[in-house]
Amino acid sequence: MTAPGSYNGAEPAPGPGAVIELRNVSRWYGNVVAVNDVSFDLGPGITGLLGPNGAGKSTLLHMLSGFLKPSSGSVTVLGRSAWQNPDLYGQIGLVPERESVYPFLTGREFVVTSARLQGLPDPEAAAARAIHLVEMEQHQHRAAGGYSKGMKQRLKVAAALVHNPSVLLLDEPFNGADPRQRIQMMEMFRRMAAEGCTIVFSSHILEEVERLAQQVLVIVAGRLAASGDFREIRKLMTDRPHTFRVRSSDNRRLASAFVADPAVFGVELDDDFLTVRTSDFAAFTKAAARVARDAEVTLTQLAPSDESLESVFSYLVQR
Amino acid sequence: MNGEVIRLTARQLVAQRRTLLVLLLAAGPLLLAVIYQLSAPKNDADWTQQEFTATALYGVLIVGLLLPLCSLIFGTAALGSEIEDGTAVYLLSKPIPRREILLSKLLVAWLATSAIVVTTTVVAGVVALWGAPQDGIVLGFAVGVALGALVYTAVFLLLSLITGRALIIGLSYVFIWESLITGLFQGTRVLSVREYVVGVADGISTVSPRVLDASLGAGQAVFLAAAVLVGATAFAVRRLQGFEIGEAG
Numbered sequence: 001m002t003a004p005g006s007y008n009g010a011e012p013a014p015g016p017g018a019v020i021e022l023r024n025v026s027r028w029y030g031n032v033v034a035v036n037d038v039s040f041d042l043g044p045g046i047t048g049l050l051g052p053n054g055a056g057k058s059t060l061l062h063m064l065s066g067f068l069k070p071s072s073g074s075v076t077v078l079g080r081s082a083w084q085n086p087d088l089y090g091q092i093g094l095v096p097e098r099e100s101v102y103p104f105l106t107g108r109e110f111v112v113t114s115a116r117l118q119g120l121p122d123p124e125a126a127a128a129r130a131i132h133l134v135e136m137e138q139h140q141h142r143a144a145g146g147y148s149k150g151m152k153q154r155l156k157v158a159a160a161l162v163h164n165p166s167v168l169l170l171d172e173p174f175n176g177a178d179p180r181q182r183i184q185m186m187e188m189f190r191r192m193a194a195e196g197c198t199i200v201f202s203s204h205i206l207e208e209v210e211r212l213a214q215q216v217l218v219i220v221a222g223r224l225a226a227s228g229d230f231r232e233i234r235k236l237m238t239d240r241p242h243t244f245r246v247r248s249s250d251n252r253r254l255a256s257a258f259v260a261d262p263a264v265f266g267v268e269l270d271d272d273f274l275t276v277r278t279s280d281f282a283a284f285t286k287a288a289a290r291v292a293r294d295a296e297v298t299l300t301q302l303a304p305s306d307e308s309l310e311s312v313f314s315y316l317v318q319r
Numbered sequence: 320m321n322g323e324v325i326r327l328t329a330r331q332l333v334a335q336r337r338t339l340l341v342l343l344l345a346a347g348p349l350l351l352a353v354i355y356q357l358s359a360p361k362n363d364a365d366w367t368q369q370e371f372t373a374t375a376l377y378g379v380l381i382v383g384l385l386l387p388l389c390s391l392i393f394g395t396a397a398l399g400s401e402i403e404d405g406t407a408v409y410l411l412s413k414p415i416p417r418r419e420i421l422l423s424k425l426l427v428a429w430l431a432t433s434a435i436v437v438t439t440t441v442v443a444g445v446v447a448l449w450g451a452p453q454d455g456i457v458l459g460f461a462v463g464v465a466l467g468a469l470v471y472t473a474v475f476l477l478l479s480l481i482t483g484r485a486l487i488i489g490l491s492y493v494f495i496w497e498s499l500i501t502g503l504f505q506g507t508r509v510l511s512v513r514e515y516v517v518g519v520a521d522g523i524s525t526v527s528p529r530v531l532d533a534s535l536g537a538g539q540a541v542f543l544a545a546a547v548l549v550g551a552t553a554f555a556v557r558r559l560q561g562f563e564i565g566e567a568g
Contacts, residue, residue: 058565059565067408068565086416086417096405098405100404102409117323117409117413159409
């Protein structure tokens with residue numbers, strides 16, 4: 001893992017306990033670059049792969065799982081090349097993003113099949129344990145084709161865990177899961193990480209990554225925008241300049257009042273609203289009402305205008 | 320070969336709606352044989368039971384239509400449908416050599432095709448030739464279609480690894496190459512699975528050339544079939560070993 005808050009272009013030194021190593025990995029499809037010169041090392045624990053849709057997270061995960069060949073650079077897992085190395089799958093568990101499962105198998109048969117394909121000595125017992133872990137005992141004898149999205153997701157996780165892998169790769173694992181299932185799966189992943197498992201999961205939802213990942217890799221437009229401890233990354237995201245759109249009974253007077261506020265560094269007066277720029281999100285949201293009251297102006301709207309994940313990521317890339 | 324891959328593939332093929340279509344197709348030759356046996360004059364010097372069986376029943380319906388279509392459906396479904404619906408990832412993410420996966424898939428596709436086509440060949444042939452000497456026609460074609468099924472399924476399995484439109488391309492191959500081009504140009508018959516089947520059948524049967532006259536000798540047919548089988552399988556193994564699963568995002 002690179003230092004907290006470090007950025008693309010910095011070559012990380014190989015970590016002594018690195019389970020996953022990427023060195024200058026790029027992947028392109030024709031003229032389209034999906035992943036661009038990414039390097040990092042990952043050890044045991046939970047790492048979140050965060051980025052907007054289309055950022056290259058799935059491409060990265062597919063390269064980690066040996067399903068995509070890097071166009072350049074190298075991907076090694078447990079010291080071996082991930083590409084064209086089926087033996088590695090004995091130690092890797094993979095949860096793909098697509099929700100497809102064999103519809104003609106029951107949930108139980110799906111996991112038992114996975115255990116048999118892994119060559120486990122007691123596939124039935126291993127499947128029972130994995131099904132118990134994801135709390136699917138109640139539905140295990142139903143055809144998997146009729147499962148809800150969340151149940152399919154848990155089934156896929158059970159199949160990926162059945163051989164007790166030391167590396168678990170999950171592509172958007174919480175898609176379709178309800179809040180209770182989400183919490184249950186997160187607890188399970190935390191336990192596995194505590195036991196030494198290396199878990200990498202992708203998500204485009206900041207809160208999911210915040211709740212689960214100790215480390216985070218932020219991928220934007222195929223590049224590693226930031227990597228390191230989640231709190232550091234989060235701080236960078238929170239401390240960035242924020243823009244608010246404000247409507248009031250007297251925009252001109254309110255603009256003058258905001259200019260004097262230390263949390264504000266820019267105010268623009270438009271036709272019927274103000275655009276206010278602040279470097280301190282929390283301080284400004286606390287001060288806005290007081291400033292308006294002191295200026296004897298009625299606030300009718302106060303809304304952040306750049307809070308999309310894409311704008312947060314864009315900011316990180318520009319840094 | 321891998322027992323679990325074989326089991327999974329067999330269940331997958333059985334569960335598909337396409338299998339029902341294959342069974343319906345197989346009913347065609349059986350029905351024709353029954354109708355022929357019940358209605359056609361048996362001592363017509365111009366159209367004997369043997370000629371009807373070898374030419375119309377086997378040559379056109381079974382070897383020309385049922386065998387390639389059945390092979391196409393099972394050959395492309397054995398792996399292609401998993402690739403299409405995204406379940407291939409569960410199989411390919413296991414510590415099993417890709418060669419083993421492919422050979423297991425090929426075995427199931429071949430056995431499924433053979434089970435239907437060879438059974439149809441034998442039953443329809445016995446019905447159509449009822450009361451007439453078989454002279455090895457049924458046996459010859461049964462062996463021939465079993466061999467043809469192996470070659471065809473290997474080719475169509477490979478096709479499903481090369482393109483997502485394997486079914487359409489396979490149909491074009493069957494109807495344009497096998498039915499039209501090899502009928503028009505003698506030289507192209509060395510590259511026709513249909514000709515290999517007829518060559519093997521002709522080599523085993525003892526009927527006169529008036530009934531069955533293949534353009535390839537049995538030895539030549541077996542050699543060419545083996546070459547295509549080995550080539551297609553080796554290429555498919557190579558293709559699967561380098562097979563990529565990727566998604567944008």
